[in-house]
Amino acid sequence: MHSLEVTDLKISIGGRTIVNGISFAVGQGQRVCLLGQSGSGKSLTAAAVLGRLPANAVTEGSIKINGVEVLGRPSSKRPDEARVAMVFQDSAVALNPLVRIREQLVEPLRRHRGLSRQDALAAAVELADSVGLPDPEHLIGRFSAELSGGQRQRVCIALALACNTRLMVADEPTTALDVVTQAKVLNVLKRYTAGQNTPALLFITHDFAVASELCSDSVVLKDGEIVEQGQIHSIFANPGKPYTRELIRAARAATIEPYIERFRAECAAGTPCAPDPRKSFYDIGQVSREYRMPRKRLFAPREWKPALHPTSLTIGEGERVGIVGVSGSGKTTLLRLMLALEETDTGAVTCQGKAVHPADVRHLRWYRRRVQYVPQDPASTLDPLMTVQALVREPLVRLNVTGDHDAMVHEALDSVGLDHKFLRRRASELSGGQAQRLAIARAIATRPDFLLADEPVSGLDLPMRESIVRLMRSVSEERGTGIAVVSHDLAMVASLCERTIVMHAGEVVEDRPTAELLSDPRHPRTQELRDAIPTLHVLPADLAPERKTA
Known part of the structure; x- marks a missing residue:
């Protein structure tokens, strides 16, 4: 019996068919991924499996979990044998911020496994330890806001395992994580969904490389219909549809191998790996920042946590620089100091010879004209009620830019x-x-000299990510605009930046031309970032790198 059987599933919302007659199955202990671009119907299919479709959704077909028909039945009205565990994309939203992790683990252990409170507490510690959480006995006594993104996601996996179900659904669970943490989370999922007595896994992603690392079979969706399905290595080696081939090509471009091959070829041909020296735009001199932490007890003294140790950098005019590191490495703190959103504790950020300070309002207007920001999540920074025209015009008005605003928009x-x-x-x-x-149009409307970008492509599917990176590179080359981009993804930085700065624990550990750094990483943290990037192990013959024969 299959853990999940989906047959001729159709889902319509508002008279529009979004999922159109798809069929697939997930066997016991099997890992199957739903692949496709944004809008292909992946998440809506998962919502139907979970019994969480919108109220106005109209469904046809069949969904059976462990042989029980569940289509159209909300999760609260399903029998125990048809329960499904879920690992959400945003762990910060999935966990209750007001309840300690211990209690969130104990609840499903008592409800679904029938344990006493004492046994459930012991099992909670074991679960936390099994998913790789450090010092589990102490950590589960914290609130979710006190954990890192990777720790929260591992707690979500532990919660799913606590439910003792035969099917687990994971919807883009690693999208918001750095590549090192992503690799650890994927290893946890592999460990607990790999045998006959473990849950089957339905894994939803747009990332072919991640899918190839984890899953044995795949279902490729486009516009709510199945394009291809079968063993993942067979599909990757011989894609039958142009759509699948294009997604695999975009996935190949998002791995590190093409850039290492290109850089090595260029260096072997005598092309300089290092960019030409430029006139200084940013001079960052011994800047540091620390934050006051909440008290552990009511009358305990407050502790200070250093987010950025004294750091000095120089960035040239028109230079494209990547600032990379795992979560908590200090890269976003450095970016916020460069944006003059926070004051430095020591040192100063200087732009074209002028010190940048949040309290200097008159100078900030001059600075904002020259430096603009591209956010990670434009949906949270753009007013949803304003039109595109008004949003692009707004910085022109606020910064008193002269000229024809309509033409500039x-x-x-x-x-x-x-x-x-x-x-x-x-x-x-x-x-x-x-x-x-x-967001990029809004940033370049004032014709700035420099763009600062924070994870500008982290939430996008691979073809769109490739398109945005190409766009940022063309803006830089055509306008001479410098770019400093913060990311955890060395492959994205390699495709855009001439120079890469690697940070760890609030310090710069490596600062070299991108070609040199990727070809021969010197610091262990750089090597770790490079090795953690998922790899496509099987490729179509025309996309696979040429093998040199002796």
Whole structure:
């Protein structure tokens, strides 16, 4: 008997068919992934399996969990044998911030395994330890806000395992994680979904490389229909549809191997690996920042946590620089100091010879004209009720930019490839890729000298990510705009930046031309970041690198 059987599933919302007659199965102990771009119907299919479809959804077909028909039945009205455990994409939302992790683990252990409180407490510690949480007995006594993103995601996996179900659904569980933490979470999922007595796994992702690391079989979706399905290595080696081939090509471009091969070839041909020296734009001199931590007990003294140790850097005009590191390495703190969103505890950030300080309002207007910001999540920074035209015009008005504002808005939209028909649309009507393009258009409208970007492609599917990186590179090359991009992804940085700065524990551990750094990483943390990037082990013959024969 299969853990999950989906037969001729159709889902319509508002008269529009979003999932159109798909069928697949997940066997006991099997790991199957749903692959596809944003909008392909992956998450809606998962919602149907979980019994969490919107109220206005109309369904046809069949979904059986352990032989029990569940389509159209909410999760609260399903029998115990049809229960499904879920690992959500956003662990910060999935966990209750007001309840300690211990109690969140104890509840499903008592409810689904029938344990006493004392036994459930012991089992909670064992579960936390089994998913790789450090010092589990102490850690489960914390609140979710006190944990890192990777720790929260491992708690979510422990919660799913506590439910003692035969099917687990994971919806993009590693999208928001750095590559090192992602590798650890994938290893945990492998360990606990790999045998006959473990849950089957339905894994939803847009990342082919992650899928190939974890799953044995795949179902490729496009516009709510199955394009291909079968063993994942067979599909990757011989894709039958152009759509699948294009996704595999984009996935190959998101791994590190193409850039290492290119850099080594360029260096062997005598092409300089290091960019030409440039006139200084940023001079960062011994800047540091620490934060006051909450008290552990009511009358305990407050502790201070250093987020950035004294750091000095120089970034040239028009230079494209990547700042990489795992979560908590200090890269975002450095970016916030460069944006003048926070004061430095020591040292100073200097732009074109002028010190940047949050309290200097008059100088900040000059600074904002020259430096603009591209956010990680444009949906949270763009007013959903404002039109595209108003959003791109806003920085021109606020910074007193002279000239024809309408022409500048049109020029910015042309530069990022957004059609003028979007001018009257609201931000809430845009897709993720369109919103990211709008954020870049808004940033370049004032024709700044430099862009600071925080994880600008982390939430996008692979083709859209490739498109945004290509766009940022063309803006830099055509306008001479410098870019400093914060990321945990060395592959993305390699595709955009000439120079890479690696940070760990609030310190710069390596700062070299990207070609040299990737070809020959010197610091263990750089090596760790490079090795943690998922690899496509099987590729179509025309996409696979050429093998040199002796």
